Amino acid sequence: MPRVTVWNEYRHEKTDPAVAAIYPDGIHTTIASALGEHGIEASTATMDEPEHGLSPDVLGSTDVLIWWGHLAHDEVGDAVVDRVQQRVLDGMGLIVLHSGHGSKIFRRLMGTSCNLKWRESTDSEVLWNVAPGHPITEGVEENLILDQEEMYGEFFDIPTPETLVFISWFTGGEVFRSGAVYQRGAGRIFYFRPGHETYPTYHNKEIQRVIANAARWASRNHDVTQKFGNPAPLMPPGS
């Protein structure tokens, strides 16, 4: 069973009553609790803890890290970003949610700006499952409908996803690559679009199922010890 840590910036919930009404204990608590209902043990970490709650010990015992940030990407210390990146390359899974597209760690791992279009309005969102058979869509119908969400639109400046899992439709005429899978080193990465703080998206059972599926899928399958450096020839001359 994967050991999951849910990381949250945890600022909106403390300053915006509309957000606090939806997530009184923070987005991280809602997600961790939902994972528990799927049989996955999850702890939490937040920005304003020492080392943002992501000490070497915490990361060393985390199989999958879930990341929600928005307002304060720049406040995340580079040493912590380095540490998270290294753990991903060594095999830790990483699930980046919604506005986490702009986080230092996601941009670091992608190599691109990760910019996009957005609009807070009255859009509905339909997420289409374009990867039936992928572990992330286990038990997911052909589409998921969210009555109201923030719009994210293309062009989304990311590398071509290795697997595209969801494409979103928005009322206003936009589309978005909403579920994107990458491998970096031995680590699996999943970007999942939904989850604006002013909507109850993480209370949605179908969204919770996707995150739980992704956590199981992203969990390291096995220890990986990559060997680098300067080896002797494997096959001596004249062999």
Add this chain to the structure above:
Amino acid sequence: MPRVTVWNEYRHEKTDPAVAAIYPDGIHTTIASALGEHGIEASTATMDEPEHGLSPDVLGSTDVLIWWGHLAHDEVGDAVVDRVQQRVLDGMGLIVLHSGHGSKIFRRLMGTSCNLKWRESTDSEVLWNVAPGHPITEGVEENLILDQEEMYGEFFDIPTPETLVFISWFTGGEVFRSGAVYQRGAGRIFYFRPGHETYPTYHNKEIQRVIANAARWASRNHDVTQKFGNPAPLMPPGS
């Protein structure tokens, strides 16, 4: 300059007055003429010619084949499908349009059913350019709008595109991977969704530009002679 052959089933235009009104000389003629305006020499071939107009000589002097078919996929002879497939593997480009998703040659090259959802209704279509920088989107804006088109929806049973160039939005809530790039052997393949026979889509200047770009891109860059068989060792033992 690529030598393009535009292949058309050419049945709807002869039996349906609504289609004939839009494409009086056939879809193939409209597309070939549009390519001419882009400086690309294009000839045509149709189903009811001998060998469907695709003799070894014709294929041997074709750099890029464009394919539109719908009603009569099953009438295309297997020997011609074999011949087209081999030419693609040897380096001929192939552009498959709209209902050509169900053609023998496309299904042969994809290995999947190529099934999808569809609806003839009052949908508008917005094609979003998700590959800015790709030669196929040269001069193409961030999106193309078609006031009315047939809806094609996911799940579209194709292999993961090597590059996804366009994603379509439809009024009814659907999305579709509308521009998909593949390599098979030395040949480049582009599937492009728009072009239902009852709409004037191939008269649209932006759609024409995409097809012209794709024809230039899919054209073989250089002769390729793949070597197979049973060679002597390149490096003799004890070298």
Add this chain to the structure above:
Amino acid sequence: MPRVTVWNEYRHEKTDPAVAAIYPDGIHTTIASALGEHGIEASTATMDEPEHGLSPDVLGSTDVLIWWGHLAHDEVGDAVVDRVQQRVLDGMGLIVLHSGHGSKIFRRLMGTSCNLKWRESTDSEVLWNVAPGHPITEGVEENLILDQEEMYGEFFDIPTPETLVFISWFTGGEVFRSGAVYQRGAGRIFYFRPGHETYPTYHNKEIQRVIANAARWASRNHDVTQKFGNPAPLMPPGS
């Protein structure tokens, strides 16, 4: 636990004493037995059984099909090839071994010739693990060495693998993409190069481990019911 069926042409073992000495009960029996040691239940099917041992009932209760063929690819009936392809698109895993690269079913799913170079000589083979972290390489070292094997060399006419798992080195100076992953419909496909009939490759514990890992990985995660056809709009006009 996946239900695996190991399919073998089973001709070499009956006609060539050198092969019979290595695989007295057939390659299929050796592989099935090895899977059993990994806790995977495997049955077998062979060319000369009715329907090549691949009736609708057998395929319907097979989660992963393993395929070894060589001399008699052309004798496999098209109806059986159609049936296997459909089962793959519906979610059955398929592992194609060695000379199975030339089988009807592999060429059908790839869309290419699947041709390559080969040489029966005194080559050693080193398979390098280029996908640490992938479930197929769980417990696999950075390389696997086979003292003697048939050489397979590039160019190997396959579509770009979605994940390249192994690259082989041969004494004679050749390289080969020896472990290649594809998705077709809801089905996972793995091509794995080693296993010429005149070498004891399938008795090698490391090779057995790769095949067992691949069988677990390729097993359908969940039922997939792809919906195609002509649906009503999800979002009515003016919604």
Add this chain to the structure above:
Amino acid sequence: MPRVTVWNEYRHEKTDPAVAAIYPDGIHTTIASALGEHGIEASTATMDEPEHGLSPDVLGSTDVLIWWGHLAHDEVGDAVVDRVQQRVLDGMGLIVLHSGHGSKIFRRLMGTSCNLKWRESTDSEVLWNVAPGHPITEGVEENLILDQEEMYGEFFDIPTPETLVFISWFTGGEVFRSGAVYQRGAGRIFYFRPGHETYPTYHNKEIQRVIANAARWASRNHDVTQKFGNPAPLMPPGS
């Protein structure tokens, strides 16, 4: 015609007589001169010029940047790395050679460590063309042989290449993904392995041809203006 800038660290040539004997005017001069023979105009820039020779003006008029660095990756200023990255995302091509795998800019764009194995010894290298039909292999035979080169071996910690163009074989038993294609934003990237400073690799006509092909291929096809930000709905409600 692409405007190419060849960037070189230019340290080995000034301190190591063995290197100076091969590249008396620096690796950059040899490469720029070779491009000239292929009809491509190339200027040069080196580490110890102001802003490492990569001012905004220089980058603004560069379609393709070629990068060779080794000893002094850490001395490249972050502001210049930022600037190069942004230009790549905006459409500038980037060709990274040999030990440039460890450069800040390549690691920035890849998101991984880009570590590998290496050995300076008596290895020969055979580069196998696994992408016949790709513009980078135009006129390239099925393989290129370098009598002596530094060995680079797997695991090479890079994201899965979008197209794998070359795989190298080394005498000592190693293989390496030697030619790897990526897209980041609107920019095309090619990593090409050969070129250790103590061997005359960049005087080799076949290697020069690959670099010239790559420069033409990586050159921006067209201006790209990606739009981000907060747009009005394209399709007003009730449309």
